[in-house]
Amino acid sequence: MARGTAFLGSEVAIMCGAMSWISERHLVAAISNAGGFGLIACGAMTPALLDTEIAETKKRTDKPFGVNLITMHPDLMDLIAVCTKHGVTHVVLAGGLPPAGSLDAIKGSGAKLICFAPALSLAKKLIRSGVDALVIEGMEAGGHIGPVSTSVLAQEILPEVAEQVPVFIAGGIGRGEAIAAYLEMGAAGVQLGTRFACAAESIAHPNFKKAFFRASARDAVSSVQIDPRLPVIPVRALKNAGTELFTAKQVEVARSIDEGGLAMAEAQLQIEHYWAGALRRAVIDGDVENGSLMAGQSVGMVKFEEPVAHIVAELVAQATEALDNRAT
Secondary structure, X not given: XXXXXXXXXXXXXXXXXXXXXXXXXXXXXXXXXXOOEEEEEOOOOOHHHHHHHHHHHHHHOOOOEEEEEEOOOOOHHHHHHHHHHOOOOEEEEEOXXXXXXXXXXXXXXXXXXXXXXXXXXXXXXXXXXXOOEEEEEOOOOOEEOOOOOHHHHHHHHHHHHOOOOOEEEEOOOOOHHHHHHHHHOOOOEEEEOHHHHOOOOOOOOHHHHHHHHHOOXXXXXXXXXXXXXXXXXXXXXEOOHHHHHHHHHHHHHHHHHHOOOOOHHHXXXXXXXXXXXXXXXXHOOOOOOOOOOEOOHHHHHOOOOOOHHHHHHHHHHHHHHHHHHHHO
């Protein structure tokens, strides 16, 4: 993990995935204080809200942490300016290639830029454009996902680019043995979300956490796209009534497109706003029937609430033991 820790400035190269409504000041600070690397999930926040969130996180930790920004956010450049104002050391851009001007603005501030690479061709393109590190996230992850598994992406991408930039692996990681395997393949570190979602420091509603504790890997399913015209990125979440509500939302948006009242860009924003609202209902309000229970397939390894420090220590111990066993 030496390369990953040097890049992040943390004790261990374990990043916490940016989970909207969950990866906020309390969890982010706890993960960084435990030696990992927390990421604020900006999501649909306004620049003013992000400004407050960063300030509140800095009150709770003096360790490094980063901010995850969504490329399609209409105020992206203003959000980058907020990160610059606070001296945020690492910015993650998610949801697509960096829009014009965003890469230069982030790197011009002195921050390190991390981007997601869902395919080898995009990984190479991002490196050429000047990103400082990559995250390879497979379809086992919770939230928005691509079509390829973590293990396949790691085998395809790591041998080609791991020597050029630090690469962090995400998607379906629940134990340290998996972390050890990806480090041996050339990864600089990993990113986990689901394992941290129900930590003691997570503000998620008790109902949300109980749903995770009861779930198995097969309960975390990906959403279905009902209209090929809609720019819908699949989302992995626990099955509930909210899964059917999303199908109805797609029908509603498709009808608006047919009637000429909605452009494709606006359609995508409506879909994203749906997920933000549905996730809030589950995470904050505790409506686990109608809200969105975004979870990765590692959810079956989340059995009870425990402090972040315990999770990080357990993952590191498991990874260390696995590597030690191979060495002997």
